[in-house]
Amino acid sequence: MRAELRVGLACLTELRMSSGAGSGMCLLLGATGVGKTLLVKRLQTILPRWALSSRDGKGDLGDPPLTRPTVGTNLTDIVAQKKITIRELGGCMGPIWSSYYGNCHSLLFMVDASNPTQLSASCVQLLGLLSAEELAEASVLILFNKMYVSESDLPCYMTIEEMKSLIRLPDLIACAKQNITTVEISARKGTGLSDVLRWLQDTHRTNG
Template sequence: MCLLLGATGVGKTLLIKRLKKLSVHDGTGDLGDPPPTRPTVGTDLTDIMVNRQLTIRELGGCMGPIWPSYYGNCRALLFVLDASNPTQLSASCAHLLGLLSAEQLAEASVLILFNKTDLPCYMTVEEMKSLMRLPDIIACAKQSITTAEISAREGTGLAGVLRWLRDTHRASH
């Protein structure tokens, strides 16, 4: 099981829709226009193909307080941040630290996604990583942590996310 987590409005639903479409086309091809999305209330399960079926459970950002009840048997974690919204950074960092300190997630592989890199922002992703002390967080974490810059809207970096999911899913079986 893979969890897809992040604050409200960071682009989790669009990301999962894009990954599903991309996985059908083996990571290539035109994604077309972004499909419409609504904020996820509760939880949403999506199956995508990476070598074999992988179920991704998206949890709405407003469900942060009950995320821990979904940590059991989680082998991979996609954590999404909005790279166009630095004001949300401290709350996202607190969520991330909570995830990384959870005993049930000690064995999970973690991919931190800086989404919405296509939008203008007064801070670069490098500045955000520095501000949240991400290198220190990665150095101290038990988990294997990877970061990526993506745009779910444009499709940028999504083939790399699929590759990461494929490699992680293969290693966990």
């Protein structure tokens, strides 16, 4: 854990300098193993066909690419009418996430819906994000990942309504300064990812 945090601290200055003054910055956060890296890879896959069609754009995505836990950060540019830079931060970097809040126009926060035991920790993380002054004007999209059972996805043991109730999401939304949206997705299957792209497009059309 300490070694991973040192890697994150070592690249902090460099990544701040590469934040991209002309682009909208979107932070992608969540606990380790929730599917953040796979989400970004899938968004890149469906983006070309999504941009050319009003349909879902999912199609046959093929087998999911191999991913490994992110140590440090990953920067990925996508173009949905304008350039949007998605900055994924490793879950192990939670203690220094706040170092990256500046210049953030939007926030994707991912929850592993197949792991109810992780919900409490995710709720604490989300509370910290929503209370951060630097993120007060950021639009927030909460992604409930792995919601759809298949041979590749782990089964969900709770309904989406039960999850939202457990983390008291309606109360969080009512009290938060940010505009908060939720969506159910499967990064592995591609379900719901067109909604994520549409949200990014609409959000960054008015922000940044």
